[in-house]
Amino acid sequence: MCGHSSGMMGFPLRLLAREVYDRVRAIKGDKQVALITGEERIEPPDARYFLCTAEAMPRTAGQHAFVALDEAQLGADPERGHIFTDRLLHARGREETMILGSATLEPMVKALIPKAEITSRPRFSTLSHAGICKLSRLPKRSAVVAFSVEQVYAMAEALRRFRGGAAVVMGALSPETRNKQVAMFQSGEVDYIVATDAIGMGLNLDLDHVAFAALSKFDGRRKRRLTPSEMAQIAGRAGRHQRDGTFGTLSGTGKGDGEPLAFTDEEVYAIEEHRFAPLTHLFWREADPRFDTLGTLIADLEARPDNPVLKAAPEAIDMAVLRRLADDDIGRSLRGAGNVRRFWEVCSLPDFRNLGVEQHARFVARLWDDLRGGYIGADFVAARIAELDRMQGDIDTLQGRIAAIRSWAYICQRPDWVLARDEMAARARAVEAKLSDALHARLTERFVNRRTTLLMKSLGQDASALPVTLEPDGHLTVEGESIGRLEGFRFHVDPSAGVADRRMLLAAGEKALPALLTERAEWLLGQGLGELEISGGAIRWQGRALAEISFPGHPGSGNFGTPKLALTRDLALLPDAAKASLEAGLAAWLEKQLEPLAPLRKLADAARDPEAGSQARALVITLIEARGVISREDAGLENLPKEMRPYLRKLGVTFGALDIFDAPLLKPAPRRLLHALGLDTRAVQEAMLPVLAEGSWAKGRLPAGYRYAGSQAIRVDLAEKIFRAAFDARAKVTAANPKARNLPFRLDLALAISVGLEPENARRLLGSAGFRCERARALPEGAQGAPAPDRWYWRPRRPEEREAKRAERRPDRRPERKDARPAEGAPQGEKRRERPKGKRPERGGGKAPRDDRRGDRRDDHRDHRPAPKPDTGPARAGGAFDKLADLLKG
Helix, strand or coil: CCCCCCCCEEEHHHHHHHHHHHHHHHHHHHHHHECCCCEEEEECCCEEEEEECCCCCCCCEEECEEEEECCCCHCCCCCCCCHHHHHHHHCCCCCCEECCCCHHHHHHHHHCCCCCCCCCCCCCCCCCCCCCCCHHHHHCCCCEECCCHHHHHHHHHHHHHHHHEEEEECCCCHHHHHHHHHHHHHHHCCCCCEEEEHHHCCCCCCCCEEECCCEEEEEEEEEECCCHHHHHHHHCEEEEECCCEEEEEEEECCCCCCCCCCCCHHHHHHHCCCCCCCCCCCCCCCCCCCCCCCCEEEHHHCCCCCCCCCECCCCCCHHHHHHHCCCHHHHHHHCCCHHHHHHHHHHEEECCCCCCCHHHHHHHHHHHHHCCCCCCCCHHHHHHHHCCCCCCCHHHHHHHHHHHHHHHHHHHHHHHHHHHHHHHHHHHHHHHHHHHHHHHHHHHHHHEHHHHHHHHHHHHCCHHHHCCEECCEEEEEEEEEEEEEEECCCCCCCCCHHHHHHHHHHHHHHHHHHHHHHHHHHHHHHHCHCCCCEEECCCEEEEEEEEEECCCHHHCCCCCCCCCCEEEEEHHCHHHHHHHHHHHHHHHHHHHHHHHHHHHHHHHHHHHCCCHHHHHHHHHHHHHHHEEEEEHHHCCHHCCCHHHHHHHHCCCEEEEECCCEHHHHHHHHHHHHHHHHHCCCCCCCCEEEEEEEEEEEECCCCCCCEEEEECEEHHHHHHHHHHHHHHHHHHHHHHHHCCCCCCCCCCCCHHHHHCCCHHHHHHHHHHHCEEEEEEEECCCCCCCCCCCCCCEEEECCHHHHHHHHHHHHHCCCCCCCCCCCCCCCCCCCCCCCCEEEECCCCCCCCCCCCCCCCCCCCCCCCCCCCCCCCCCCCCCCCHHHHHHHHHHHC
């Protein structure tokens, strides 16, 4: 065609016309080439070359130097055959006319055009039968052909599971979507394509094998077996030029009676040898009817051909709609040849949506109502197009919208149907393109597992060439598709992968991991040390444990030496050299992180010093095992010589009223570190606040380094300061009256209140150390002046009371009886010891103290007291007051 001054070609498919249009335009330029189809019209004023669909091909003769008709054997098609027959009979070029088709058309051409020159082009490649094949063993670059949407989807789903996915081609898809799906196959993104018999025409594919999932189809009237020529048309897609191809069937897709799907010997012979029964007739319908009346039009369209090789075409959808509406009020109201012609053009609207005669006739009737008065308004058409401009929905929904927009694109292409035709046509084409893109995306999303496809190609090659990339967010990708994620040094397969894909993804990741993990270890030691943390007795990165931390020596030996690291299984794939380097780097990092525990290491050195003496070493080991804080009554001070206390004080040990502790170990850093190392499993207070409010710790899980103070808790070193202040206040009074016994003294609670203790909780804390408060009597109503201060006494528990208290705290203690003796120090609301008559009882101030474990309160009414409750005395006391004399002296 390009060798002539002008030309026109008619094609069976819009996508074929578009493909050749693009090729001719590249040769002749945009201004000389036109594209004319039912839904699209690109016609420059100076166009000399026209590429058309057969239906849109003008019925002219001699206007173009060259005219060609492709796939002319479609003249035997019951639905569209009369169109191709008419073009075969009447389309002629001034200089040359070419009728392209299969060899079965030769007798028809000789009968209708006796002077035509017949030229045959042999097939350069061989097409051979390959028998039956399982879908799971289908060779690459294969096409699976089915004849229903359900079977196409089922085959595509199966190929997605077995082979990573497939492209999908169906007649219901828009040309743009089909082109995109074919391009995905041609580019090698997928190795399989599932199609209906639409693949047999207009698609040039790099196929090696065609597998039939069915050999029968429904042709609109009945379900019948494909003819050998139809089979060959589809099977012939395998092989290109001089590359041979094969065809066969799929196992498991028979009739359901156990009979496998297979070609007959005659069919195989016909396909392989390209020997088919010639066509005996072509379908014909009057292409230039009269439009005087509807009756005349219908009569002409039903007329019989004179030539014996032509047969009257079966009733097509346009003729069925015409008949349906001719018997309606619309047909009875038509007058004039112009209206009849216009009405016939409306009835010729293709049924893109495959609605059937009845529903399509109703759509045509509504369209005629809008057209009978002239043009359809642009606003109305724009609104209909906008309704379809939605990309949401599944595959079937998008296919329905594409079919609907193709109807409106056809309407907008008519020269006298729509106002602002060019603008509306452009809008319709734009919406169709968007819907086609969305449909392609849905098909790809549903039927293509791109990741599996890429891996199947890559895993068959050299493992070292696997294109695995580690992204900044930790994902491992193959050509942009995620196969998993690195968390620390542990590879996790993508959770979205199916069971069949997990093993393959894991293998793909492990092939590339050694090199990637080596790079990650080098980066971690060079730049990522700041991201490491100690938690749960291990060094962790990104939440994953890299090395477990342990300390040598028996737990009871007080040994707190150099820690040992045991690398976790996360580092199993790390090469040995990189693993040794990482272990050394982690050990150096850990040594620096353990600096806050220097006081504990100092104690550990003393525990191993033979000169310290066995009693001092025993206390140091006990203090180490208690992680720096232990109560006096659990320390075994009765076995420690007094002369060893200065030695221990030099080590930083503080001998308090109720606790023995190493003050530097009460800072936040060592407490957090001990907890993170797993050396202290007790609850930890991150900031080591001076005082904790009630309810800020779990029941029975007081943070390490604290003791109860009523409803609050106080850090033991601050509690010791408050005790020291109380002992100092008592010492001043005792020094002034050395002969008097147990004199009352005044105590300022400002220090306790300044650290955050409530006054009542401060009194209860002091009560745990043996201090008793006699509350001053309140001023009478109306009295003026400052209130009298409280009086304090020091009254430690007696040995028998301490033993009773210990018994109460034992784990195997039994429930307390109602008449159980309350703890001493609660002046009101408790059972009192018998006193001599006439002796005034000691006065206690304020509310009755409350036991920290239970939080119960006593009713201090003397005449209506309830039954005695469990101990509500002062906060928990260490009770080792028999050694307080040594403390004060020391």
